[in-house]
Amino acid sequence: MDYRLAIEGAPETVPGGTGVLLLHPSTGETDRIDTDFLATDTDHFLVISTRTTAREVEQKLDYYDVDESRAVILDTLSVERGYSRRSGEKVHYVSAPHDLKGILAQARNFLESHDGKLRITVDSVTELAYYADEDAVYDAMGELLSLLEEYDAIGLFHLSQEVHDEETTQKYIELFDGTIDLKVDGSVNCEF
Numbered sequence: 001m002d003y004r005l006a007i008e009g010a011p012e013t014v015p016g017g018t019g020v021l022l023l024h025p026s027t028g029e030t031d032r033i034d035t036d037f038l039a040t041d042t043d044h045f046l047v048i049s050t051r052t053t054a055r056e057v058e059q060k061l062d063y064y065d066v067d068e069s070r071a072v073i074l075d076t077l078s079v080e081r082g083y084s085r086r087s088g089e090k091v092h093y094v095s096a097p098h099d100l101k102g103i104l105a106q107a108r109n110f111l112e113s114h115d116g117k118l119r120i121t122v123d124s125v126t127e128l129a130y131y132a133d134e135d136a137v138y139d140a141m142g143e144l145l146s147l148l149e150e151y152d153a154i155g156l157f158h159l160s161q162e163v164h165d166e167e168t169t170q171k172y173i174e175l176f177d178g179t180i181d182l183k184v185d186g187s188v189n190c191e192f
Helices: 031-039 054-063 100-113 125-131 134-150 166-175
Strands: 002-004 013-015 019-024 044-049 071-075 091-093 118-123 154-160 178-182 188-191
Touching: 019 031, 019 134, 019 166, 031 054, 031 118, 031 154, 044 054, 044 100, 054 071, 071 100, 100 118, 100 134, 118 125, 118 134, 125 134, 125 154, 134 154, 134 166, 154 166
Parallel strands: 019 154, 019 178, 044 071, 044 118, 071 091, 118 154
Antiparallel strands: 002 013, 178 188
8 A cells, every 4th residue: 555745855655664764853843744744645643752742742733733533642751740641542651651562562553453544653763762772762663663564554753863873863764764854944855
């Protein structure tokens, strides 16, 4: 199954199983690219949020006019911050941002329980690496990419270039099928 991408400089379509790395400066405005990715040619999408709470994700989707009825949100922050939360149909929680097994289990559950064109976004890999071991995060992202392939879905993974050294950044670039490089001035370079 092919998916349309509404991203300047990227291919018009990519096949299911494609993982895209969004490289950005730490101050980069990633919301525009993220929400364009989620809003285009999608039946259901999962936002794995390690940077903001589910409420903040909902506000972002609303602000950018993304159809929230298609959204499932995995909030990795609220429980650790002491907010008592119960998972529902559209919002799920893991105990902490470094709970990589829980994150992967929720991603698999989303992919198993939804049909049609499915997208996942991870915002952000950099935040995950802040909370968990860098090598464990790298391995978990590889497992997540395997899930995309298994379920014919696609994914967008945020990585802040300014936080990781060049060797780590290059290792991630090689893991993914395509790279979107968002510059400080808002321009975009894509390599697929």
